[in-house]
Amino acid sequence: MPLPLLALMLGVFCVGTAEVVIAGVLPEMSADLHVSIPTAGLLVTGYALGVTIGGPVITLLTTKWARKALLLGLMGVFIAGNVIAALAPNYGTLMGARVFTSLSHGTFAAVAWHVAALMSPPDKQATAMAKIALGFNFANVLGSPIGTFIGQQFGWRSTFVYITVFAVLCLLLIQKFVPSALSTESDTAEEGASLREQMKVFRKGSLQLSMLITVLAQGAVFTTSTYLAPLLRDVGDFAPAMVAILLIVFGIGSVLGNILGGKGADANVMRGVLRAQTALLAALLLFWAAAPHQIPAIVALFVFGAAGFSIIPALQARILAVASAAPALALSANVSAFNLxxxxxxxxxxxxxxxxxxxxxxxxxxxxxTAIALLLSVAMWARGRQQSPDLPPLDTSTTGTPLTQKTP
Known part of the structure; x- marks a missing residue:
């Protein structure tokens, strides 16, 4: 992976790990802070709400910032928030630190995706965005388990120290390897636009529909992934000790799917979206049929991981294709859609x-x-064909055409 993309991917790994790692150390935090486990669990909720609400707002307010300076500033906020969390004397301070930290999450991920696209050739932009999204994969497969282990062995505060160390490394890599000159015509237009002009991008029916599809498709993934442990134990009759190993299988599938989803969207954005959703639908039906049978269930789990994460680069590429007037803002809003x-x-x-x-x-x-999301995607493609009959079949951005090009 090119070093600039590695730096951005590491940043996404950090913010992704910060979001999910708390679940693994809730008992330790509950006991040390003298609150109930459900109350400690609100630290996850508070972070998620901060990402969902704060991301688009922060992105809108920082549009005129240079992309590299913005990335560095956001990572600085993230580092400060985690340092405060590690030193928090009580639950209230820790909650405030979590919410403060979360304000950097959505905008950082959105700008990282946008910068990755700007640094890449037109026919490789979705693949570049998929490489950035690998940070979220690794956050679940490596970041959270390692952070949980550290927190259980050395105390929950050490988990925040662990995150901070990686965040400082990310800051240094961004400073050294991410180029400062990243502006394109569309990027310059976005920086010069007023807040009201940028908000107009959300009036586009294609963007609204794309974000609704994101909510439904990502919702389908989490409808199943949230309950993988009881699904494997109670339906597949796997031993509890096997669940952790099987989740690694799921994680490997997710990494592969993320890469394949990016490559598919590079060739043809709309076809990539439809293929990813069709694969997800087939994987879910396969998982239902295979769940009671252990060997087929393992295969189905891997396929589900691949199909479930192939939708991320495809849907983000679609957002970038329809929101050329305010790409970073639209990507940030789509991060909120993923969280919803x-x-x-x-x-x-x-x-x-x-x-x-x-x-x-x-x-x-x-x-x-997933079926509802797929039907909406077909309707979106049909609508685009009606508005622009000269579009190639199932195409909004073909190989060699920048994703930032204005499309129906």
Missing amino acids: GNGLGAWLGGTTIDLGFGVRSVTLTAALA
Whole structure:
């Protein structure tokens, strides 16, 4: 991986790890801070709300900043927030530190994706964005387990020290390897636009529909992934000790899917979106059929991981294609859409179980959400064809055409 992309990917790894690692050290935090585990769990909720709400706002307010300076500033905020969290004397201070830290998350991820696209040839932009998204994969597969282990062995405060060390390394890599001159015509136009002009990008029906598809597709992934442990143990009859190993299989699949999703979107953005969602639908149905049988279930788990994470670069490439007037703002809003999808998925899966359908049925609920997202994607493509009949079949951006080009 080129060093500039590695620096950005490491930054995404840091913010992704900060979001999910708390779940692994909740008992330690609860005991040390003298709060209940559900109260300690609100530290995850507070961070997620900060990402969802703060990301687009911070992005909008920092549009005129140079991209590299903005990345450095956001990582500085992230480092400061984690230092405060490590030193927090009580729960209230820790919650404030978590919310403060989260304000850097959405904008950093969005700007990192945008900068990766700007640094890449037109026919490699989605692949570059997929490499940045690998940071989120590694946050789940490596960052969170390592942070949990450190927190359990040396105290929960050491988990924040661990995150801070990687964040400082990321800051140094960005300073050294990410170029300062990144502006394109569309980027310059965005920097010169007023807040009101940038907000107009959300009036586009294609952007609104793309973000709704993100919520539904990501929601489908989390409807199942949130309940993987009971699904594997209660339906697949795997031993509890095997679940951690099987989650590594899921993580390996997610890394592969992320790369393939980027390559597919490079060739043709809209076709990449449709293929990723079709693969996710097929994977979920396969998982439902294979869940009670251990060997097929392992295969289905790997396929689900690959299909589930192939949607991320495809959907982000689509957002970049339809929001040329304010790409960073739109990408940041789509990060919020991914977070909304996470919450929606967890709720859908829990509701499915509470209604008495059983944990295996979460895969069918997820398949239904995916089918709706797929139908909306087909409708979006058909609408684009009506507005621009000269578009090639299933195409909004072909090889050699920059994703930042204005499209229907």
